[in-house]
Every structure is written in structure tokens, then in C-alpha cells.
Amino acid sequence: MNTVISSKIVYAGIGFLLTLISGVALSKAGRPLNSAIFTVHKLVAVGTIILIGVNIRNLYQSVNIQALYPVLITVTGLLFLVLVVSGALLSFDKLVIPATLRIHQIGLLLALAFSTLSIYLLVSSKS
Numbered sequence: 001m002n003t004v005i006s007s008k009i010v011y012a013g014i015g016f017l018l019t020l021i022s023g024v025a026l027s028k029a030g031r032p033l034n035s036a037i038f039t040v041h042k043l044v045a046v047g048t049i050i051l052i053g054v055n056i057r058n059l060y061q062s063v064n065i066q067a068l069y070p071v072l073i074t075v076t077g078l079l080f081l082v083l084v085v086s087g088a089l090l091s092f093d094k095l096v097i098p099a100t101l102r103i104h105q106i107g108l109l110l111a112l113a114f115s116t117l118s119i120y121l122l123v124s125s126k127s
């Protein structure tokens with residue numbers, strides 16, 4: 001694996017960690033949401049999602065395509081979509097759907113698992 005790709009994966013990992021930390025800080029700060037922490041959380045989250053997407057695309061283009069990858073990558077993309085939509089719903093003053101926070105929490109664990117698995121499998125089939 002070349003150094004440029006590996007450092008981009010490290011940046012994505014750091015971004016995910018910062019998103020988790022800012023999300024927990026946001027929840028702990030209570031409601032109404034602290035707009036500064038919310039802005040940081042939102043921007044770091046979107047940046048991280050883009051970085052993970054770029055990593056997966058670069059790796060996908062450089063390996064022999066196997067049937068499993070498109071499924072894994074689609075599920076990963078859908079999970080990040082769930083995070084963005086549930087995050088947007090959470091940003092309203094009143095919760096429209098009571099389970100939204102639970103969906104955001106489960107979604108982030110699954111997104112972490114699926115994106116890590118996708119990157120891991122793509123990296124191992126590359127080397």
C-alpha cells in the first residue's frame with residue numbers, strides 16, 4: 001500500500017474519532033444544542049464521510065473486483081446516509097421521532113464496523 005493512501009486512511013480514522021468526541025460533547029452539553037459544538041460535529045462528520053468515501057473509491061479502483069465489495073460498499077454508504085439524516089433530525093429543537101438518537105448511536109457503530117471492514121478487505125486484496 002502506498003504512503004499517500006495509508007496516510008489518508010489514518011486521517012479518516014482521526015476524523016471519525018473527532019466526530020465521536022464532538023458528538024458525545026454535544027450530547028453532554030444538553031439542549032438547546034450548543035451551536036459551536038454542533039457546527040464542529042457536523043463539519044468534521046461530513047469531512048470524515050468524504051475522506052472515507054475517497055479512500056474506498058481509490059482502493060476499489062486498484063483491486064480486482066469481487067462480488068462482495070459492491071454490497072459492502074453500498075451498505076457502508078447507506079449507513080452514513082442514515083447518520084446524516086438522523087443527525088439532521090436530531091438538530092431540530094423538538095425530536096420528531098423519539099428513537100432518532102438510538103438510530104444515530106446504532107448507525108455510527110455499524111458505519112464504523114462496515115467502513116473498517118470495507119477498507120480492511122480492499123487493502124488486503126491489494127497487497
Ligand code: HEM
Nearest residue numbers: 019020023024026027042045083084087088090091105108
Ligand atoms: C460519521 C458521522 C457521525 C458520527 C460518528 C456521529 C457521532 C455522534 C455521537 C457519538 C453522538 C453522541 C451520541 C450519544 O449521546 O450517545 C452524536 C450526537 C449528535 N449528532 Fe452525530 N455523528 C455523525 C454525524 C452527524 C451529522 C452529519 C449530524 C448533523 C447533520 C449529527 C448531529 C448530531 C446531533 C444533533 C447530536 C446530539 C444529539 C442529542 O444529544 O440530542 N451527527 N453524534
